[in-house]
Amino acid sequence: MDASGLKIINAKIITPTRIIKNGCLLARDGKIVAVAEGNIDSESETVIDAGGKFLSPGFIDIHVHGGGGYDFMDNTVDAYLEIARLHASHGTTAFTPTTLSCEREALFKTLSLYEESAPLNLDGAQFLGMHIEGPYFAMEQRGAQDPRFIRLPDPEEYKEVLRQSSIVKRWSAAPEVKGAVEFGRYIKSKGVLPSIAHTDAIYEEVLEAYENGYTHITHFYSCMSGVSRRNAFRYAGVIESGYLLEDMTVEIIADGRHLPPALLKLVYKIKGSDKIALVTDAMRAAGMPPGESVLGDMRNGLKVIVEDNVAKLPDRSAFAGSVATTIQLVKNMITLADVPVGDAVKMMTITPAKIMGADDKKGAIVVGKDADLVIFDHEINLHTTIIGGRVVYTV
Incomplete structure (x- = not known):
């Protein structure tokens, strides 16, 4: 219409x-x-x-990999357009396409297809810029990220990415790995948001990262450290750091699976709606029937099984991605976490818009x-x- x-x-x-x-x-x-x-x-x-x-206001999803049977790592224009249409049919009006850890050539292809697809996206959720998730992660916290592609920050690589593409708006990395602080400082200087993810960092490392631009935490609680012991001494991890650093923003996968109701309530109670973005972190099976699926590139991605409204590794030892949609996230925060409708909407609209620097145009009925x-x-x-x-x- x-x-x-x-x-x-x-x-x-x-x-x-x-x-x-x-x-x-x-x-x-x-x-x-x-x-x-x-x-x-x-x-x-x-x-x-x-x-x-x-x-x-339209829902804004700042972390989404796919949906409707497609993944951005398929590296086709059809994938971009069909994912945008699928999520629009569930309330998403703007979002950040997200990559997975991959080879350098695959990443450059994904970025070029974003630019090719954007002018053709006439009836789907609008693109807000690219979110690169990986490959600079802690191997022990890789989750469903492919270990073949996890590596240390390479200045030649990330500088070349930002030279060739102006659409990267966010990049998730583990702040404790060698070179990650310098990486965060550099991309921040280029207008890209450094985000903490897939990490074993302790509080002191998170604090240094925060001071160098890492002001956001990717899928809070998932694939990150909590309190740990080293030689009998306890150390606060990324989870505790997210609470201690009041201005640190976090995102949560409020699908009712990645975080149970008690943790949804805890994050909301401590951080509040101004510091929380709801994200789907949806993979290709979002909007599809349960059964077998693939995380990442359809040709060589990770096989997963979708059941109980979540994607799991085939041995069911861990989650392998979300199949949530934005309207589900809002509903879950209201029904599972007892959040008022206004605050649930805020976490799906103006707060993610502010995190991505898009609040001048989006996120509020103004x-x-x-x-x-x-x-x-x-x-x-x-x-x-x-x-x-x-x-x-x-x-």
Whole structure:
């Protein structure tokens, strides 16, 4: 549905400061131009009656690998476009495509396909820049990352990546490995967010990393250190560091599997909605039936099995990825962690937008920002996804 002028009436509008009952929103040329209680006089071409449902900013997913049977590491334009469409049908209006640890040539191919696909992505979630996950990780905390490709930071490699591509916005690494502090400092100077991930770091190493640009933690609790003992002495790990460093932001996979309800509640209680981003970390099986799947490149990726609403290694010894969608994350925070709807939405909208530096245009229902919106009911079931003032999905 094309709407140079769009009017949404009879909505419970979730703004940064309140929920407007019987709210009305007006959008023109892809931007929000008015928000008010009651009616707004206009000559909009398209009117949507929300029927008393919630109207929220569009969901922003800053960590996603795939969905709909595709993975970004497949390195095809179709993969990019189909993943974008699949996640838009579940409430995502913008996201950061994410890589896995891989060979240098495969990474360059993935980045080039991002740039090729972006102009063609007309009816899917918008790209916010690339998130490179790996390959500079602690081997012992690799999780489902392919050990063949894990290596130490190579200045020649990462400088060449950033010379060739301007679309990298975030890069996850283990801060304690040799060369990681210098790596973080360099990419930060180039406008790329260094993020802590797949790590055995202790507090002192996290603190040094934080001082050198690592201000975010990737999939908090997953593949990272907690309290450990070395020669009888206890050391705080990355988990404790995330709590101690008040301004450190974290992301959580709130699929109800990677973190149980008790940990969802704990993270929310300590960090608060301003410091937490909800992420799917979804792999290709998101939106697909249970059964066998592949993490990473379909040709030589890791075989996994999807059951119990999560991807697992074939021997079921560990999780191998999420199959969540953004509307599920919001629902889980409300129903499993007892989070108010406004805060659950904040963690899926303005907080990730701020982390990625996109909050000047996205993440909130405010006049002047992009008309990226979702409508969902009181049971947190998605009804409509709107991107740039255009309806791209509706029930």
